[in-house]
Amino acid sequence: MFIVDYIKDVYNGVTSLLKGMRLTGYYFVHPKEIITQEYPEVKQVLPERFKGEVVMRHNENNEHRCTGCTACELACPNATIKIVTKFDITPDGKKKKALDVFVYHLELCTMCNLCIVACPTDAIKMAQTFEHSVYDRTELTKVLNKPGSKLMDGVE
Amino acid sequence: MFSLESLAHNIDLGLNNIFPPTVALLSEMVIIGVGVIALFAVLGLVLVFMERKVSAYMQIRKGPNRVGYQGFAQTAADTLKLVLKEGLTPDGADKFLFNLAPFIVMIVAMLLMAPIAFTKGFQIWDINIGVLYISAISSLSVIGILMAGWASNNKYSLIGAMRSGAQIVSYELSAGLAILAMVVLTGSLQISEIVASQQNGWWIFKGHIPAVISFIIFIIAVTAETNRAPFDMAEAESELTAGFHTEYSGMRFAFFFLAEYVNIFIVCAIGATLYFGGWMPFHVGTWEAFNHVMDFIPGVVWFFGKTFGLIFLIMWFRWTFPRLRIDQLLNLEWTYLLPISMFNLLLMTIIAINGWYF
Amino acid sequence: MIEEVGTTTEGDLIINVGPQHPSTHGVLHLVITLNGETVKKVEPHLGYIHRSIEKMCESLSYRQFIYVTSRMDYLSSHINNQGCALVVEKGLQIEVPERGKVIRVLMAELTRIASHLLWWGAMGMDIGAFTPFFHAFREREAINDIMEETCGARLTMNYVVPGGVMADIHPNFQKKVNEFIKLLKSKIDEYYILLTGNIILQERLKGVGVISAEDAINFGCSGPVVRACGVKSDIRKIAPYDGYEKVKFDEVFETAGDSFARYMVRMNEIRQSLSIVEQLIDNIPEGEFQAKTKAVLKLPKGEFYSRVETARGEFGVYIISEGGLTPYRIKFRSPGFSNLAALHHMVKGSKIADMVATMGTLDLVIPDIDR
Known part of the structure; x- marks a missing residue:
């Protein structure tokens, strides 16, 4: 059926988009997941093998x-x-x-x-x-x- | 109680007492002009900062946090930088049109401010065809973009401008039909009446599924109309470097940038007005006590809250989705959005005629 | 003949994409002929970062030339080094101890995962999704930290020496890798949600940049590009080196030959590489990590060739030795060069946006193409 396929297309497309939005939305409301290192204030201790x-x-x-x-x-x-x-x-x-x-x-x-x-x-x-x-x-x-x-x- | 309505009213009365009516009108126009420009500046700063923070948090970054408290002064610093930069005009460019284009885009954005109701009685021009006015004026911004793309004498700019033209002309249709569906429901084109008709509940709740569909189509169409990702064909960073404003630098580039954000604000304000009751507080039918509590929150807060909610939604799209291809973009409009919105308009008309809404 | 500057006689636009352009990932310069939005011709111009590495290597000893190759395909520098070490070992008949081999394979697979993660993020940028880049970097950072701890550097590790690896693994290595396996397994499904399953991405990549298996072979494509056409080409399977014959993994195939097939091959290769790492990490054999070699290495007179599978495809090292301290002539077969050669064939007749997406899925690293 053409119309069923059409609706299925729209439904699948929209759900895939909403899933993506849920993921980014999750990260938006969970600032704990932030991985930024604020460099001059926080300095990473480099391992002893690091070649500087x-x-x-x-x-x-x-x-x-x-x-x-x-x-x-x-x-x-x-x-x-x-x-x-x-x-x-x-x-x-x-x-x-x-x-x-x-x-x-x-x-x-x-x-x-x-x-x-x-x-x-x-x-x-x-x-x-x-x-x-x-x-x-x-x-x-x-x-x-x-x-x-x-x-x-x-x-x- | 202090309200913006009485403030506007008092200024009007005061000016009319002092000056003859023509001078009073002129001085009011000047006040409004200055007010709109100030609002533009504030909106530009706030929205750019908001976008950077929203994108940062979605991308598990912190975003700007060095200039000022939590980075609030970052956009001001960036603007300062842009002002200080040289505004280059390329050698082969059509100099007049090249310099004119950013102003056209800005002027269109300013014109669109006119019928927006910030709160009860606080509106620049309560024109009786407000919604039609917005639909008509918003399509003018494409002229500025085409002008910029053509006058730059740059192939990337030209391709970007042409894409933008095709895109805006197409998406005007479904944006218009989505708005029309709400006009059918409201029975008026005047913004103040549309807001007043949502006294007992917002249209998105009262209008059943057709209102929701209409809202979804509206938000997609306006995202495309304002050239925002995932529909940023005109800029398409990875393909056309910066699209129609590749050759612009300094403050003229900032004008395009600012106009983009102000346009987002305006379309979101229209969306908030049509679907979420503009400045109207959240009212539920006949729950008098509840409605009364809600009325304590001023209309301006409601209006800006709703608008920024929609702006957040549009930013959310941008930082989640990949970009479409130009033919897929037009395909989406002509084979999905347009038929759906036409069918939706029909459905809405049936609902409106039979009075099946709350 | 050119009528007007930048226009062909048919009125098509000639556009220079690059050398500075957001989607070329470096200084690749493409001269494209456009008819409206349609790409008629793509002509890569190379040479912007040519450092004549092959010539440089002729004046370096067999220990030294390995480290220059890190600067070619910098995203899989370890695998490049491994390829060079293999050819020296072949020439000198050095037997690498088991422990050294396993450490090399572990590092190579971690490098491959890191490279594919970076590709995934950069490809997202190419098609206009900005967020995956940062999400991919989060996991890549974990790999880089592991590398930093054991090898002493994050990108150009210089960990391989002829006869094994330079140093033994760091005491924390196994623990950290196990943590990383857990981390990546929990995040890999997010990649599917964020990009792979996304309808826009599928629409953008499916049926775009199609190349048939025959053409791919004729162009000399290798790696995921040719595996996306269903051609068996994984060097790790065809000619196993460094003990790849002892680990269990599947060679990933797709059949469509389009951009989405290449995308899926790489995404599935991340899982395969992860399974290799999982098999080996707790079974690193005891013993020496480096074979005893002479202080000065001299390859006997003759020609030597070895090949490895980098993240981008087949990397070959060909050395002609006159028996001296340095190679007489050296030639690298880099995967990116042949893959780029097929670009015109893939995108001719499609849109500009398709060209960018196809370039994204080819995973071009310019220093690898332009040595």
């Missing part, structure tokens, strides 16, 4: 574990890390290769974690920071070893 930027571990005596072996520099796909080495004179008078400046280009980094994996001495790690925006891109080029820091004893 590469930082170098320093202990309380301002000592790091980086020997300047450039394993991370070689592992990096984007030439994010530049390591400048110098020669230290050890107490027994020998020359020893050591880290001078650890340059890290945050603007080039894709947070792939390869440098952290490659590091044989566990000197660098990923920090959980994420607010990296700056006004000048040169600020994104960082030196990771703190001024005056030196190699931790016993790290080869």
Whole structure:
């Protein structure tokens, strides 16, 4: 029957629309379902594995574990890390290769974690920071070893 | 007791005492003009804010909540931004028509304010063909939209404007027939009489099923007429970027935006007047005590409550449904809404003649 | 010949959809010829975000090039990485431990669900429904949180290394995934109410953008696009990798070949992926998550190819090695490119709105098309 089909069409169409409206109406009257995080006031605690930027571990005596072996520099796909080495004179008078400046280009980094994996001495790690925006891109080029820091004893 | 009716009456008396009648009339016109513009500004701010909050809550978001208390000043800030922006006129555009179009749309919206009864005796112009006037004027806004689309010299705008033209012309029909059904029931075209006839109950309850069908058709048709989603063919963000107002910026864009919201307010006010008794409180037949209690709530509150209820309904549609395609839109009108509303008009006429309503 | 700017000799309008347009999901540029509302011709212009990833990969070592591929199809970055790792493992005959395989599959299926959820929301936007986008993001966010906890990033996870995965799963991983399964199961019916069952959506998608099975194969379409025509094409079934042969799931088919069929294939794939995750999550075998590999990987001289099923279709990696530290030549077969090629065939003669809806159901990710 044509007319029955017509009415059925209208009925099915209208019920499908009303069901949708009931769902949105449900969310309208249930503000508890809101999932908005109000960012600057409420800051999410990021998990410890979150890859925000590469930082170098320093202990309380301002000592790091980086020997300047450039394993991370070689592992990096984007030439994010530049390591400048110098020669230290050890107490027994020998020359020893050591880290001078650890340059890290945050603007080039894709947070792939390869440098952290490659590091044989566990000197660098990923920090959980994420607010990296700056006004000048040169600020994104960082030196990771703190001024005056030196190699931790016993790290080869 | 303070009432808007006595206020309007006193202003009228006062002006007539001081000035000769012509000057009094002119100064009343100025007062009304300023009042309407002020109402426009307030409505724009309130409705845009309402839309943003309604959409936010339906989309499990919080919506604007930074500017002012709970974000109340957000729309004011946005308006300020729009005012400060440059109003670009494209190089290839028809400059005169391009600049004229937003004003046409606004003027049409303003004209529509005339016969709306905010409360008893508080009405700009109680014209005796009020409903007909609204039907006639509201179809003029399509001229502004077509003008904007054509003069922009942009293909997206042109397609949007043409869609809008086809759409508004089609949906005028069923909106008109839905209104006509209520006119048949009421026996009058005058807004004040239509409201007065709902003294003992609103038409949506008194008019049986035909009134309900008529209301549903009305609300669908006006959603389409005001170019609101799911019938926002003229804008169709994902297809035509912004449709007929793609090339507009700054305050001229804000005029289109404002006109859209004022148009929603007006059609919802008409809907509230025809089906929910306008400013008339909720009355049930002969329950005197109950009716008396209801009368304590002022008419303005009833009127705005009902209107905003309908506006909420239209917003609810927008944030739930996907958009139709243009041919489906016209198909819906010509194969579903128009036959149904014609049949409904017939049914309503039978009911009205036999006096089968309460 | 063009008579007036932007008009053909027949008086048809030529419109540039994109590169900045709300429905192109990126910088896709379509030059369409319109006769009124009817689309006569669609011509995709690519190259706006060409980063020459294939060339870049030639200068990166076999460990490094995997992470660049995350930036291709960013919505299924894990599966891209997996495909690249597979080809390296094939070349070096590395046997990935069971635990590593299962973790990879789990992550891949979670990625697939996340990708389909995002597609669902974005497709809703394309056809004018704004609310589904946010509802889809609510569940997608849960997946992203799981990813963040275990892999350290939300979108470009970089979790796969040749020989397994980079780190073991986080202690909370199983608990969180189980919670997520419960969450998605309770919400998946809402998707049906909100969009799938909606009469307007069905009217918009049914019979729109139809492509026959034969044409789909000829155009080289893959994934849900070709499965919507009833063609068996799921790489997870045809050539199982990483232990997909051990899990039970159905390849989803539709027969109509129209936009709604593609829509339904994706919606049902969410359920299938969820069932895979459900089977594996409590049965992760003990053991190593990563095989022991040499510090420097060198593929032997020769040609290597492997393919995986991403959320969009078949992703292939083809490497020619000269035996050096880096690949001599690398070629990616991305699903989006072939799927986009069929767009003109699908939408010719239909309305503009249909074109947008069809593009929505093709699930285009532009960096995947334009590498």
